[in-house]
Amino acid sequence: MTENDSLLAENILNAIASVAGPGPISLHDPYFKGKELDYLRNCIDSTFVSSVGQFVDRFESELAAYTGAKYAIAVASGTAALHAALLIAGVKGGDEVLVPSFTFIATANAVSYCGATSHFIDSEAITLGVDVAKLRCYLLRETEQFSGQCLNRKTKKIIRAIVPMHTFGHASDIDGLLRIAHDFNIILVEDAAESLGSFYNGKHLGTFGLLGALSFNGNKIITTGGGGAILTDNKNLALKAKHITNTARIAHLWDISHDLIGFNYRMPNLNAAIGCAQLEQIKSKIVLKKKIYGLYKVAFENVKGVNLYHQREFCNANYWLQTLLLSDENVSKKDSILALLNSAGYMSRPAWTLLSTLIPYADSPKMDLSGAELLFKKVINIPSNWCLNA
Numbered sequence: 473m474t475e476n477d478s479l480l481a482e483n484i485l486n487a488i489a490s491v492a493g494p495g496p497i498s499l500h501d502p503y504f505k506g507k508e509l510d511y512l513r514n515c516i517d518s519t520f521v522s523s524v525g526q527f528v529d530r531f532e533s534e535l536a537a538y539t540g541a542k543y544a545i546a547v548a549s550g551t552a553a554l555h556a557a558l559l560i561a562g563v564k565g566g567d568e569v570l571v572p573s574f575t576f577i578a579t580a581n582a583v584s585y586c587g588a589t590s591h592f593i594d595s596e597a598i599t600l601g602v603d604v605a606k607l608r609c610y611l612l613r614e615t616e617q618f619s620g621q622c623l624n625r626k627t628k629k630i631i632r633a634i635v636p637m638h639t640f641g642h643a644s645d646i647d648g649l650l651r652i653a654h655d656f657n658i659i660l661v662e663d664a665a666e667s668l669g670s671f672y673n674g675k676h677l678g679t680f681g682l683l684g685a686l687s688f689n690g691n692k693i694i695t696t697g698g699g700g701a702i703l704t705d706n707k708n709l710a711l712k713a714k715h716i717t718n719t720a721r722i723a724h725l726w727d728i729s730h731d732l733i734g735f736n737y738r739m740p741n742l743n744a745a746i747g748c749a750q751l752e753q754i755k756s757k758i759v760l761k762k763k764i765y766g767l768y769k770v771a772f773e774n775v776k777g778v779n780l781y782h783q784r785e786f787c788n789a790n791y792w793l794q795t796l797l798l799s800d801e802n803v804s805k806k807d808s809i810l811a812l813l814n815s816a817g818y819m820s821r822p823a824w825t826l827l828s829t830l831i832p833y834a835d836s837p838k839m840d841l842s843g844a845e846l847l848f849k850k851v852i853n854i855p856s857n858w859c860l861n862a
């Protein structure tokens with residue numbers, strides 16, 4: 473570590489310590505301050521612990537009410553939600569799907585589960601999401617319209633869908649993405665796994681695309697242990713989502729019969745019970761997250777060489793994970809900063825290794841990814857845990 477490296481690292485450490493007090497402190501923990509145990513006990517007493525039960529229905533209707541989606545379908549994980557959403561959107565074997573290289577691997581895995589190929593696209597540092605202007609130029613150059621579908625000139629495959637991801641609860645450029653979807657005949661499915669409680673111009677993320685996916689994994693802003701949900705305004709698609717995530721079983725009083733190869737992707741009632749209790753706390757959780765952001769904002773005001781990421785004017789974010797962006801001249805210091813913070817007990821981590829560089833996706837089609845490459849070098853997530861605010 474050079475002297476200059478260690479100065480920036482020390483300044484970041486001091487700023488975090490001034491907010492967090494003495495460590496160790498984790499990045500983000502689950503937080504159960506509501507009726508979780510009451511609802512769980514109710515499940516067990518009723519014996520409805522599995523895939524049927526009042527909490528599943530209740531969780532779905534409360535999610536729909538909170539997000540403003542007409543329909544919410546609870547499933548076993550965010551990954552399952554993405555997979556089912558893509559299938560229902562019509563993604564087929566042999567298709568290509570546009571996926572940011574800068575996202576969690578589940579986004580691309582869901583595409584692979586459909587037998588389709590992820591076609592990796594670039595991201596930028598203003599929204600932490602897809603670089604829409606660059607994507608438009610790329611699609612104009614690389615694709616043509618063929619009977620109402622978007623054809624990749626090189627691979628001759630249909631680009632069926634685009635799955636933008638709203639990073640750390642911050643909105644991508646939705647209007648730009650909707651225009652691309654419209655102009656190029658590509659279906660928009662949102663990976664809103666990190667975005668429960670985040671709004672774009674007043675409308676909840678995950679409700680702009682044909683379908684959206686949420687996650688309630690233990691690391692997200694609310695958790696069901698493991699779980700996810702599909703959001704849509706389309707009744708027909710909602711029915712299909714419920715059907716294929718429920719082994720495609722045909723409703724009947726006693727017959728057990730199925731009309732498709734479906735999936736066992738249902739959310740158990742036990743998990744939905746926790747979800748109902750957690751969802752009751754979403755507003756207070758976001759208040760806490762915003763307070764944490766406010767404390768860091770003051771602490772980092774005079775730290776040069778790094779910026780605390782803040783929501784853009786069109787976004788009301790959940791501030792799930794606090795994010796530092798190193799300035800361009802400091803990106804080479806990321807690893808030494810991470811080493812210092814973690815050894816001092818302030819759990820911090822980089823963003824995801826770009827998917828296009830991972831072994832399973834090394835041969836996937838991709839555009840120039842220089843924006844995502846730079847973004848990966850800049851991002852450090854710092855402790856965002858609830859107790860920061862105690």
Ligand SMILES: *Cc1c(COP(=O)(O)O)cnc(C)c1O
Nearest residue numbers: 549550551576578665687688689
């Ligand atoms: C968490 C997450 C998922 C997947 O959620 P699981 O519930 O863990 O399957 C998908 N995409 C992104 C961006 C995520 O952060």
